[in-house]
Amino acid sequence: MKLYNMNLSNFATKSRLVIYEKGLNVEMVTPDSHSPEYLKINPLGKIPTLDADGTIILESEVINEYLEEKYPTPALMPKSPEARAKVRVMSRFHDLYLEPPLRALFPQMNPKTRDEKLVADKLGEIATRLDQLDKMLPESGFACGADFTLADCALAPTMFFVSNLLPAFGAKPAVEGRPRLAGWWKHVQTRPTVQKGLAEMGEALAAMQRGGR
Numbered sequence: 001m002k003l004y005n006m007n008l009s010n011f012a013t014k015s016r017l018v019i020y021e022k023g024l025n026v027e028m029v030t031p032d033s034h035s036p037e038y039l040k041i042n043p044l045g046k047i048p049t050l051d052a053d054g055t056i057i058l059e060s061e062v063i064n065e066y067l068e069e070k071y072p073t074p075a076l077m078p079k080s081p082e083a084r085a086k087v088r089v090m091s092r093f094h095d096l097y098l099e100p101p102l103r104a105l106f107p108q109m110n111p112k113t114r115d116e117k118l119v120a121d122k123l124g125e126i127a128t129r130l131d132q133l134d135k136m137l138p139e140s141g142f143a144c145g146a147d148f149t150l151a152d153c154a155l156a157p158t159m160f161f162v163s164n165l166l167p168a169f170g171a172k173p174a175v176e177g178r179p180r181l182a183g184w185w186k187h188v189q190t191r192p193t194v195q196k197g198l199a200e201m202g203e204a205l206a207a208m209q210r211g212g213r
């Protein structure tokens with residue numbers, strides 16, 4: 001298998017975490033996402049894409065569910081339909097509600113060219129989403145309880161950006177006044193695969209900030 005990957009991408013990291021958890025042998029390639037060659041593979045021009053030995057699978061969540069079905073051990077989904085629904089709600093919350101306002105801030109990093117109104121709006125939206133996440137998380141453990149699941153794989157890479165990028169906009173630390181979020185964030189970073197994925201994001205971010213690739 002081959003993953004079209006970018007180490008800095010939170011969505012690619014979301015799928016890399018699943019690959020690491022399951023110990024899968026996957027070749028990592030970094031494409032030019034706007035090239036005609038890549039657009040033939042993924043017409044959306046988004047990263048990640050999985051080439052599952054000839055079957056092309058788009059979208060991080062679909063890739064993760066595919067890997068879970070194809071390689072069920074170790075399991076990253078609980079057994080009961082009810083518990084599985086809870087994991088899916090968390091992943092959907094991440095993809096549809098928490099991540100988009102954060103992504104809208106990426107082009108606003110430079111204070112000189114920043115749209116202050118847009119930044120204020122998005123910071124407000126992110127704060128609301130983090131408050132909601134704080135209510136949705138359990139009192140302790142991983143995102144959906146004692147076991148590490150696909151929900152943690154979705155949330156942890158984006159929380160890396162929340163922690164590392166929001167201070168540049170003058171936002172207070174995300175975990176301040178959000179005890180469940182603080183507990184989860186501390187706990188999920190004890191997971192070796194999460195440490196590996198976030199370290200790769202950190203290295204890629206540092207390289208980008210140095211002006212490299």
Ligand SMILES: N[C@@H](CCC(=O)N[C@@H](CS)C(=O)NCC(=O)O)C(=O)O
Nearest residue numbers: 009010011045046047048059060061
């Ligand atoms: N819904 C997609 C989102 C993927 C996504 O937005 N990836 C970003 C990198 S983090 C990307 O490819 N951006 C390039 C672009 O939008 O042109 C998924 O879950 O895979």
